[in-house]
Amino acid sequence: MPQVANFNYAEGVTSATFPASAxxxxxxxxxxxxxxxxxxxxxxxxxxxxAGHLFEVVEGSLRIFKIISDGRRxxxxxxxxxxxIGVSLKSHYLYSAEAVTDxxxxxxxxxxxxxEVDKSPxxxxxxxxxxxxxxxxxQDQMVLLSRKxxxxxxxxxxxxxxxxxxxxxxxxxxxxxxxxxxxxxxxxGLTIETVSRTMTKLANKGVVAPAGRHSVRIVKRSALVxxxxxxxxxxxxxxxxxxYARRSHH
Amino acid sequence: MPQVANFNYAEGVTSATFPASAxxxxxxxxxxxxxxxxxxxxxxxxxxxxAGHLFEVVEGSLRIFKIISDGRRxxxxxxxxxxxIGVSLKSHYLYSAEAVTDxxxxxxxxxxxxxEVDKSPxxxxxxxxxxxxxxxxxQDQMVLLSRKxxxxxxxxxxxxxxxxxxxxxxxxxxxxxxxxxxxxxxxxGLTIETVSRTMTKLANKGVVAPAGRHSVRIVKRSALVxxxxxxxxxxxxxxxxxxYARRSHH
DNA sequence: CGTGGTTTTGAGCACTCTCAAATCGTGTGG
DNA sequence: CCACACGATTTGAGAGTGCTCAAAACCACG
Numbered sequence: 001m002p003q004v005a006n007f008n009y010a011e012g013v014t015s016a017t018f019p020a021s022a023x024x025x026x027x028x029x030x031x032x033x034x035x036x037x038x039x040x041x042x043x044x045x046x047x048x049x050x051a052g053h054l055f056e057v058v059e060g061s062l063r064i065f066k067i068i069s070d071g072r073r074x075x076x077x078x079x080x081x082x083x084x085i086g087v088s089l090k091s092h093y094l095y096s097a098e099a100v101t102d103x104x105x106x107x108x109x110x111x112x113x114x115x116e117v118d119k120s121p122x123x124x125x126x127x128x129x130x131x132x133x134x135x136x137x138x139q140d141q142m143v144l145l146s147r148k149x150x151x152x153x154x155x156x157x158x159x160x161x162x163x164x165x166x167x168x169x170x171x172x173x174x175x176x177x178x179x180x181x182x183x184x185x186x187x188x189g190l191t192i193e194t195v196s197r198t199m200t201k202l203a204n205k206g207v208v209a210p211a212g213r214h215s216v217r218i219v220k221r222s223a224l225v226x227x228x229x230x231x232x233x234x235x236x237x238x239x240x241x242x243x244y245a246r247r248s249h250h
Numbered sequence: 251m252p253q254v255a256n257f258n259y260a261e262g263v264t265s266a267t268f269p270a271s272a273x274x275x276x277x278x279x280x281x282x283x284x285x286x287x288x289x290x291x292x293x294x295x296x297x298x299x300x301a302g303h304l305f306e307v308v309e310g311s312l313r314i315f316k317i318i319s320d321g322r323r324x325x326x327x328x329x330x331x332x333x334x335i336g337v338s339l340k341s342h343y344l345y346s347a348e349a350v351t352d353x354x355x356x357x358x359x360x361x362x363x364x365x366e367v368d369k370s371p372x373x374x375x376x377x378x379x380x381x382x383x384x385x386x387x388x389q390d391q392m393v394l395l396s397r398k399x400x401x402x403x404x405x406x407x408x409x410x411x412x413x414x415x416x417x418x419x420x421x422x423x424x425x426x427x428x429x430x431x432x433x434x435x436x437x438x439g440l441t442i443e444t445v446s447r448t449m450t451k452l453a454n455k456g457v458v459a460p461a462g463r464h465s466v467r468i469v470k471r472s473a474l475v476x477x478x479x480x481x482x483x484x485x486x487x488x489x490x491x492x493x494y495a496r497r498s499h500h
Numbered sequence: 501c502g503t504g505g506t507t508t509t510g511a512g513c514a515c516t517c518t519c520a521a522a523t524c525g526t527g528t529g530g
Numbered sequence: 531c532c533a534c535a536c537g538a539t540t541t542g543a544g545a546g547t548g549c550t551c552a553a554a555a556c557c558a559c560g
Contacts, residue, residue: 066389069479072397076389088385090378095389124374128340131381135338138388139316139326139345145395146439147322150516181539189396194516196540213525213539229319400548431507444548446508463507463557 044097054086060103155227294347304336310353
């Protein structure tokens with residue numbers, strides 16, 4: 001069944017997955033706005049702040065996260081170029097946002113955004129689709145956090161990044177991971193040590209190959225798919241790639 | 251489960267029996283539609299099905315969930331009377347839905363829903379707000395699953411149910427938990443044994459008191475709040491309710 | 501009262517975490 | 531250009547929380 005749910009991925013509007021190729025109508029709203037530069041480590045906004053703006057990531061990556069008692073951090077997502085931040089907000093930001101790398105963003109005020117969307121009814125379905133995709137991504141993440149072991153989490157993560165690159169037609173099987181191990185750990189609900197050990201294990205198995213500190217080469221994509229344990233389908237070893245191809249082509 | 255079925259409300263007069271907050275404009279869309287009864291354990295729809303309908307829960311509780319490989323189940327939410335299912339869907343259901351108790355629901359077709367929303371622009375902000383609230387809930391759940399220990403998870407869950415009752419002005423400090431331990435476990439990312447042990451521990455601490463198999467009396471709400479470890483703020487024991495009111499506030 | 505399902509309790513184990521140290525990389529200054 | 535220094539990552543050893551497997555207790559139902 002999830003193969004159907006995953007058509008959403010294919011449609012490419014997951015918060016984490018905007019095809020760079022086809023800017024959406026939403027992105028057009030930002031087109032004329034000035035680009036701002038923000039240095040790695042700097043914050044765009046904090047959880048609980050009045051949600052004044054939406055942002056479009058023009059270049060670079062950033063993380064969105066929440067902090068709970070005694071400083072535990074939960075990264076609820078990474079955003080990359082082409083992504084839009086802040087659609088699913090009402091009055092206040094639900095999370096903080098920080099630049100992972102030096103980034104460039106454009107910002108639009110919430111008010112402007114709303115009036116623009118009201119003006120062009122064609123945008124409304126797009127806003128709606130965006131919200132649904134965010135929701136689908138959140139649900140997938142809940143599944144990951146709730147029931148997957150360390151290996152499945154890491155594989156799911158790598159696979160997600162890989163598919164993102166494929167959507168953007170940059171699939172040389174090398175994925176860039178600009179974030180630190182700590183970021184990945186806080187995203188996957190693990191510790192840095194466990195992430196590290198799991199990566200090592202995957203490398204030993206020949207599933208991936210180290211390619212510098214911030215990138216990884218995917219050697220056996222099919223193994224990655226299996227290990228990600230994504231869904232229910234009885235996946236014959238020889239077919240699971242087809243299953244993924246189907247997703248990303250639709 | 252029969253505690254709900256036994257109430258025997260006259261058909262069609264139901265709206266009077268559901269207090270709580272004023273019915274939203276969204277709920278008004280369902281007002282004239284017939285009530286359907288569904289027995290405990292029956293499915294409303296399955297993950298991956300074409301998303302033909304939205305549902306309003308008139309009475310009873312249900313669970314929404316996803317299944318992954320080797321049968322692991324993740325319950326992503328419980329829904330109770332007054333709740334609406336299916337707003338955040340595009341073409342296909344993201345999850346399956348099953349009745350926990352005997353339930354009554356009303357259904358509206360996706361198409362009708364969309365045209366109605368288009369007709370009454372006043373509804374649009376409501377749909378948007380609904381989506382944002384769903385998103386906020388999903389994020390909270392990610393935090394729970396990612397970084398909370400068993401005790402914090404169970405306390406968070408109890409607290410959530412309690413606050414729901416308070417919102418509906420039924421706060422006698424006894425919360426109904428119509429779902430099974432297995433449901434709770436699959437919602438909290440734990441096993442039934444761990445849920446059970448944690449409940450026992452909370453009872454031993456005097457935080458809660460057993461009150462039949464499907465309900466619990468909250469004895470020390472303030473302790474529950476502390477143990478839920480929800481956020482960063484240092485919450486004074488006397489203020490925690492205010493803190494929660496603020497948070498669930500739209 | 502039995503019967504079947506659910507929940508609780510118990511004992512042992514495994515996966516991941518914690519704490520600690522070694523190694524690697526990257527940027528800096530001499 | 532090299533050496534150094536600091537942070538990030540990896541590796542190691544041991545501990546702990548929650549899981550698994552098993553059995554007892556509980557409860558609703560006939």
